[in-house]
Amino acid sequence: MRMLVFTGCFANVSKEGEEEKYVLTPVSRLLVKDKDTGVLPFLFFENRDGPGLAIPLSETGQVVPQRPVDPVRQGARGGDIRDGDAVGESNRLFNEAMACNSRPMAKALVEKHHDTFVGVKSFVDIGGGTGSLAAAIAKAFPWIKCAMLDLPHVVADAPKDGVVEFVVGNMFEHVPSEDTIIL
Numbered sequence: 001m002r003m004l005v006f007t008g009c010f011a012n013v014s015k016e017g018e019e020e021k022y023v024l025t026p027v028s029r030l031l032v033k034d035k036d037t038g039v040l041p042f043l044f045f046e047n048r049d050g051p052g053l054a055i056p057l058s059e060t061g062q063v064v065p066q067r068p069v070d071p072v073r074q075g076a077r078g079g080d081i082r083d084g085d086a087v088g089e090s091n092r093l094f095n096e097a098m099a100c101n102s103r104p105m106a107k108a109l110v111e112k113h114h115d116t117f118v119g120v121k122s123f124v125d126i127g128g129g130t131g132s133l134a135a136a137i138a139k140a141f142p143w144i145k146c147a148m149l150d151l152p153h154v155v156a157d158a159p160k161d162g163v164v165e166f167v168v169g170n171m172f173e174h175v176p177s178e179d180t181i182i183l
């Protein structure tokens with residue numbers, strides 16, 4: 001616990017002569033299972049048996065390609081090192097890790113930036129993952145027609161609650177109309 005207090009994960013609020021008492025800090029609060037703010041899925045994804053999002057510097061030489069970059073392949077999760085994420089549990093972990101990053105942002109956006117959406121009629125989230133941002137916007141501003149686009153295995157993993165239109169596609173081939181906002 002001393003180490004965790006030293007690194008800022010917990011705060012020691014013990015009073016002299018009393019039992020040791022620890023409380024959460026802003027850092028450890030992020031690790032509490034909470035649908036709106038928790039980032040646990042991201043940690044599970046990063047610590048799974050497989051490649052993480054961050055490439056260790058020692059491996060940079062292997063992944064910075066000596067060959068030209070194919071933008072479609074590269075976009076589909078960074079090319080070679082991301083290929084394994086398209087299947088099964090790995091797909092689910094990746095999608096949930098991305099969604100837990102977007103949820104706090106979506107919450108802040110709809111609660112604090114209401115004005116941004118006045119007059120907006122349609123919204124498309126390109127590379128929208130499992131649709132958490134689009135769903136938050138659709139629920140908060142029901143007059144906006146919300147859609148999102150992502151790769152087939154990601155859309156297949158998304159909860160469909162009817163408020164968002166899910167489009168399967170490749171962002172490099174999709175040309176949106178002029179009256180949409182793209183995030």
Ligand SMILES: C[S@@+](CC[C@H](N)C(=O)[O-])C[C@H]1O[C@@H](n2cnc3c(N)ncnc32)[C@H](O)[C@@H]1O
Nearest residue numbers: 075076077098099102127128129150151170171
């Ligand atoms: C950093 S994640 C963002 C996820 C999303 N914003 C969320 O809230 O979960 C990038 C997303 O882009 C998608 N993506 C990558 N390449 C793509 C492509 N070529 N066409 C469509 N989507 C793509 C990935 O599948 C992934 O869901």
